[in-house]
Amino acid sequence: xxxxxxxxxxxxxxxxxxxxxxxxxxxxxxxxxxxxxxxxxxxxxxxxxxxxxxxxxxxxxxxxxxxxxxxxxxxxxxxxxxxxxxxxxxxxxxxxxxxxxxxxxxxxxxxxxxxxxxxxxxxxxxxxxxxxxxxxxxxxxxxxxxxxxxx
Numbered sequence: 001x002x003x004x005x006x007x008x009x010x011x012x013x014x015x016x017x018x019x020x021x022x023x024x025x026x027x028x029x030x031x032x033x034x035x036x037x038x039x040x041x042x043x044x045x046x047x048x049x050x051x052x053x054x055x056x057x058x059x060x061x062x063x064x065x066x067x068x069x070x071x072x073x074x075x076x077x078x079x080x081x082x083x084x085x086x087x088x089x090x091x092x093x094x095x096x097x098x099x100x101x102x103x104x105x106x107x108x109x110x111x112x113x114x115x116x117x118x119x120x121x122x123x124x125x126x127x128x129x130x131x132x133x134x135x136x137x138x139x140x141x142x143x144x145x146x147x148x149x150x151x
Contacts, residue, residue, distance in 0.1 A: 001068045001108075002137065003037035003122045006044045009060035012139050017126040026090050027097025027111060027123050034101055035124035035134075037066055038113070045144070046115045054149040063142040067135045068124070074110035075100060079117055087114040097123055104128050 011019070017033030024030035038044040041063065077096060079086075086092060093114075100109045100123065107130050109123040124134060 001070055001072075001074075001122075003039060003066050003068060003124075004041050004044045005035070005037045005064045005066060006048050006061050006142055007064060009062045009141065012062035012064065013136070015066070015124075015126070015134060015136070017124070024094060025097075026093050026114060027109070028101060029094045029098045032098050032101045033126040034097065035066075035126060037122045037124060039120045039122065043113055043116065043119050043121070045148075047113065047121065048144075049148060050115055054146070057144040057146075057149060061142040061144070062139050064136050065138040066124075067137040068108060068122075069133050072107045072130065072133075074108040074122065075106040076110045077112070079112045082112070087117070101125050101127055107131060107134075 015035055017035040020028050020036065021031060021033040025034065025036060028034040038047060083092065097109065104125065104127050107125055107128045111121050111123055113119045113121050125131060
């Protein structure tokens with residue numbers, strides 16, 4: 001399986017999930033490492049757009065293609081299993097994701113995007129014993145088109 005991630009160029013070689021460990025995120029509480037990825041490059045862009053401003057978009061970014069061995073079947077959290085308005089309750093989703101990370105039974109959690117709920121993100125678990133089998137397939141500089149910020 002191939003997933004994608006846009007990250008600050010300073011961290012283009014870092015798959016440790018330390019940023020999510022420090023700050024937490026929609027699907028994890030601070031203190032638990034997690035690597036956030038998307039099924040499509042365009043979804044990566046949209047996920048970033050809801051979290052950065054125009055000045056932040058001007059720093060150097062990299063687009064990573066991350067290879068996850070096909071032998072690792074993702075654990076799925078479908079929209080149907082989530083409560084109504086889950087997109088607005090990060091306490092709810094961060095609890096669910098943190099439980100996934102803590103139990104270490106699966107390497108990959110397939111989760112709906114809060115930006116486009118019919119598309120998926122993948123939470124990769126650095127605490128899983130097989131995390132070292134994940135690799136960066138391709139890494140290239142990425143620049144946001146300034147037209148994305150003209151609103």
